[in-house]
Amino acid sequence: MTTYNPQQVELHAQKLWETHKSFEVKADDSREKYYCLSMFPYPSGKLHMGHVRNYTLSEVIARYQKMQGKNVLQPIGYDAFGLPAENAAIKHKKAPAEWTYANMQEMTAQFKRLGFAFDWSRELATCQPDYYRWEQWMFVQLFEQGLVYRKDSVVNWDPVDQTVLANEQVIDGKGWRSGAEVIRKTIPQWFLKITDYAEELLESLDHMPGWPDSVKTMQRNWIGKSKGLELDFQVENFGQISIYTTRPDTLYGVSYMAVAPEHPLALQAAENNPEMATFLQQCAKEQSNEAAMATMEKKGMYTGLDATHPLTGKKVPVWVANFVLMTYGTGAVMAVPGHDQRDFEFAQKYGLPITQVIDAEGDLSTAAITEKGVLINSETFNGMDFTQAFEAMAKQFKADGTGRVQINYRLRDWGVSRQRYWGCPIPIIYCDDCGAVAVPAEQLPVVLPENVEFDETGGSPIKRMPEFYATSCPKCAAPAKRETDTFDTFMESSWYYARYTCPQYSGGMLSEEADHWLPVDQYIGGIEHAILHLLYARFYHKVLRDQGLVKSDEPFVNLLTQGMVLKDGAKMSKSKGNTVDPQDLIEQYGADTVRLFSMFAAPPEQSLEWSDEGVEGAARYLNRLWFQVTTFNEAAAGQVFSLTGELDKAQQAMRLKVHQTIEKVTQDIGVRQTFNTAIAAMMELTNGISKFNDDSNNGMAIRQEAWSSLVKMISPFAPHMAQALWAAMGHSTILCDEMWPKVDPAALIQDEIEMVVQVNGKLRAKLSVAADASKAEIEALALADENVQKFVADKTIRKVIVVPNRLINVVVS
């Protein structure tokens, strides 16, 4: 017997797989395909436990599916553009490309050491021109089709560093490096019309049974479809403002209007009013992200302008309010303090009238009444319910042309411009005469210069590199300037899963192979991507489809959202400095232990609070398994045992346990995706077999079947050890090419079943009952039990509930 040496066993298995190209796959119509994908990593440095968990999850699924006989594609690559590389450039005076490539190399070595079944021949990195040229190409297509447009939009501006900051770089309203107060600045940026796809993105969610309900709900709410009225209000000395409301039934309760600080009306009001100008400046210092907007103190100022109420003709004051979003609806709202809590608070603060126009439960002296009900104080609309009022109002406004029914989405178009260096250049050229012109396809890619130097401010180097931006107009050949903004990195991560099907293809964005592999059968990634990445990728896939590049409607059939790996209660991330380095654990225990533990510690969808303790347990288990199997192999001495004749009770029980475990593990991996319980079941079986010391022929046959099944079932988790044990059993094949063990239905037949007896829901006895016993027999048996009698004796039996194969509940009083 040899002792278990994980380092040796693991390197040996890895070499074996590499030599046999076990995980390099080609399109093969003779076998069912299975595309298993984990979200690719950002090359931040070393791997952390979140990575290990993520890739082990897809690994287990991929290896399991391969053992079901499928042609499994499991690729890997790097989401290589992004902010941390620029931060590192400032800090270490190293070009972002150099830092990124070094990290990729390090992470690749770690991935290989973990023995993941990746098809490395398909590796890609999004910062390579071969990759991003097609992203630029697609942008140009969309530009020409009108799915791309340019408009003014707000960014965080650091007035000291003279640079745009990411939300993450704004801490308590101040620039992370300069400490200066960040202000809102409006600059022109490029947008993709994701809202054109809002309806389909919403509707498709109803036909995606492989996605978790929670993610679908979040996406539905994010898209936020609503039906309302858009109404025009006339404002004297200004003109017309439009508002959108989903509650036209409360129109008679409007006591003021509110516009966003960036609204043209607000800007006009500030022209001759220094106080208003100061107020708008204050608003410009407030953060524009939704969380801040929703929680900050509600402030407003009267513009001095009044709107005319379209139904009553009365004057309604127009206010500027810091909580009105310019980006949603029309940037103006009607305020109904009686029936909207935010309007209510604002009205209370500024002494604006609060009137009740809906008859519903509530007390207007303390809070708004937000429930729907019958209209009151609403002239001819009195007595109508919400639906009647909505329709009647819609009809009336339509007739006089001042309002219309409108479907609105909360979803906004996707702003893809970033004023950063380390990203894919936006393929646009600005010409004084021709305007914004797309870079012609034959001039793509627009290559990002990689040898650059960063200054302290973190501003993009290409913005001061004429050799990059100076060019000529593709239309009129006059001197022109390239766009120096780059794409949002979500652009790269929105289609990489498709490019993996043909990573080296140079004839286009995607080859015909894309439709062989797509859609992805199983996608796995962090729950933090539930909305942004997953929605952008869904959108992009539909765009690819409409360009004729893929045939499917959705990119990911099944989605597994893994919980966060937490340390000290917070997301494990490099920026927080609370990461656990798996390298040390691999060196100490081996990759199999680290993989096994990351799957055993918690179910995949739950967040996992990391603790170093417990890894030991996984290592102990593998050691025990190694010892048990190698000891058995010695006893078996190369012989193959098969069952003959009748089995005794203990043998039957052992064989039952083996096949129950195969059934459970198969279900847990293949259907439930609860890998922690699969491992627990295998541990239980291991304990069971090691206590079953039957040396008879049938005993040996059962043990041989048990160990061999167990080695196969543990192989997705601990593939190196499993391979070594498989070889030690005398097999010359590669285990990952073998078929998954099958359940023998005959082994599952039981003639006696244990049932529980309750009296008034409390456990009082356990019974062993013949499998074919009738209800009456079971009932009689339960009532005959001594302990049951004790609790029943002096009472009246009201009823007896028999749940087949489970329990008997005797209800007494």
Add this chain to the structure above:
RNA sequence: GCCGGGGUGGCGGAAUUGGUAGACGCGCCGGAUUCAAAAUCCGGUUUCUUCGGAAGUGCGAGUUCGAUUCUCGCCCUCGGCACCA
């Protein structure tokens, strides 16, 4: 603030369709082995208890013969909120 999760022994977690709460593992306790220790193996381990039992799954109600599971109201916590990825 809004949207979506989570809360069960000392700890990670299990209970798959409303049916034995605590599987499996960690830790701890006891024993074997050892000169000794580590490792390993065996046994025990929710709490209280008058040893009959009783209580118990964040808190408070409800539905049910029966609730960790369903309903309502709270509390705490994690993720997301459009420029972190």
